[in-house]
Amino acid sequence: MKCKKCGEKASVNMRQHRMALCLDHFIEWIPEQTERFIKKYNMFTREEKILVAVSGGKDSLSLWDILIRLGYKADGLYLGLGINEGIGYSEESHRLTDEFARKNNLRLHVVDIEKEYGHSIPILSQISHRGYGKPCSVCGLSKRHEMNRIARDLGYDVLATGHNLDDEAAVLFGNTLQWEADYLLRQGPVLPGMDGLARKVKPLCRFYEREMTAYAIARRIEYIYEECPFAEGSTQIFYKEALNQLENSRPGVKLTFYLRFLEARRSGDLFVQKEAAQAHLHPCEKCGQPTSAPDLCSFCRMLEKADTTGSS
Amino acid sequence: MPVKLILRNKEYEVKAGMALLDALKKCDIIPESVIATREGELITEDEILKDGEVIKLVAVISGG
Numbered sequence: 586m587k588c589k590k591c592g593e594k595a596s597v598n599m600r601q602h603r604m605a606l607c608l609d610h611f612i613e614w615i616p617e618q619t620e621r622f623i624k625k626y627n628m629f630t631r632e633e634k635i636l637v638a639v640s641g642g643k644d645s646l647s648l649w650d651i652l653i654r655l656g657y658k659a660d661g662l663y664l665g666l667g668i669n670e671g672i673g674y675s676e677e678s679h680r681l682t683d684e685f686a687r688k689n690n691l692r693l694h695v696v697d698i699e700k701e702y703g704h705s706i707p708i709l710s711q712i713s714h715r716g717y718g719k720p721c722s723v724c725g726l727s728k729r730h731e732m733n734r735i736a737r738d739l740g741y742d743v744l745a746t747g748h749n750l751d752d753e754a755a756v757l758f759g760n761t762l763q764w765e766a767d768y769l770l771r772q773g774p775v776l777p778g779m780d781g782l783a784r785k786v787k788p789l790c791r792f793y794e795r796e797m798t799a800y801a802i803a804r805r806i807e808y809i810y811e812e813c814p815f816a817e818g819s820t821q822i823f824y825k826e827a828l829n830q831l832e833n834s835r836p837g838v839k840l841t842f843y844l845r846f847l848e849a850r851r852s853g854d855l856f857v858q859k860e861a862a863q864a865h866l867h868p869c870e871k872c873g874q875p876t877s878a879p880d881l882c883s884f885c886r887m888l889e890k891a892d893t894t895g896s897s
Numbered sequence: 898m899p900v901k902l903i904l905r906n907k908e909y910e911v912k913a914g915m916a917l918l919d920a921l922k923k924c925d926i927i928p929e930s931v932i933a934t935r936e937g938e939l940i941t942e943d944e945i946l947k948d949g950e951v952i953k954l955v956a957v958i959s960g961g
Contacts, residue, residue: 795930829927
């Protein structure tokens with residue numbers, strides 16, 4: 586297989602684009618495309634301060650690498666979740682993130698959930714009884730809450746996450762299977778900022794997970810290869826595998842699924858937009874972040890429950 | 898000598914001389930779900946596998 590740009594031996598084949606590239610051209614192509622998506626979806630400008638949520642995984646470290654290569658002002662945020670499970674998962678992901686930041690002379694903020702709130706994610710999950718015995722729901726809720734809080738507290742203009750197309754397609758697939766109209770209306774490459782909520786962007790949302798893995802390998806980025814011990818058997822992984830089965834027979838089906846959805850959502854053909862979906866949001870009585878609950882937001886309610894249960 | 902494919906902690910053996918894509922299919926591995934490397938270098942699925950070599954397959958799916 587030959588590189589489409591130079592005719593040399595190809596290193597990465599992207600069947601959905603009918604394009605193979607050599608290592609050098611692939612390493613150039615990824616940031617070029619990222620820049621195109623940043624502009625296309627009006628994610629941010631070079632003057633704005635970006636906070637990149639980094640987990641130590643291939644996507645978030647690659648995103649940080651790409652933004653720096655493109656000349657953006659991007660600092661990192663690592664959230665210590667306290668996931669050990671006999672393999673020191675959080676410790677290792679922290680180490681790798683720290684090493685990446687140090688090697689590239691980048692600024693990394695580290696916030697440890699246990700130090701901040703008294704309990705690690707697995708313990709919070711146990712004592713708050715959320716998530717049917719798995720900490721994933723508590724983990725997602727806590728990450729969203731903390732990323733937003735820290736981005737605002739530290740004065741960043743925008744929060745960037747490493748979600749790739751497979752992440753987005755899997756979420757879309759799940760929400761479509763259950764016709765979750767509210768969630769479908771909210772999904773997109775940019776979640777606009779509003780009172781109390783930082784703007785959130787996903788610059789990698791049009792790259793396949795396979796491409797991001799290839800990029801991390803090609804750039805010699807050391808990332809945590811081990812899966813989160815709690816992710817095994819998760820619905821998201823099941824959906825990703827199902828979509829990859831489809832992709833294998835119909836190259837490009839994942840990309841089309843996501844892009845046609847974005848187009849339908851943008852044009853308003855797919856759904857009737859509810860009037861001001863966030864109109865009923867108001868500040869949480871404890872932390873001040875926007876919530877639709879009457880008094881405390883889900884995160885603070887969970888902490889309150891954890892504190893009551895944990896201390897009894 | 899057979900070719901060894903390694904994916905996480907699993908090992909598969911296939912005959913030399915076949916294309917990587919055919920080897921993956923033979924081992925019931927979805928090509929979309931892995932990236933293949935030979936001595937740390939990325940290779941495409943049309944690559945012909947050589948006698949006795951070891952191909953490391955990197956799983957691309959992550960969740961959470």
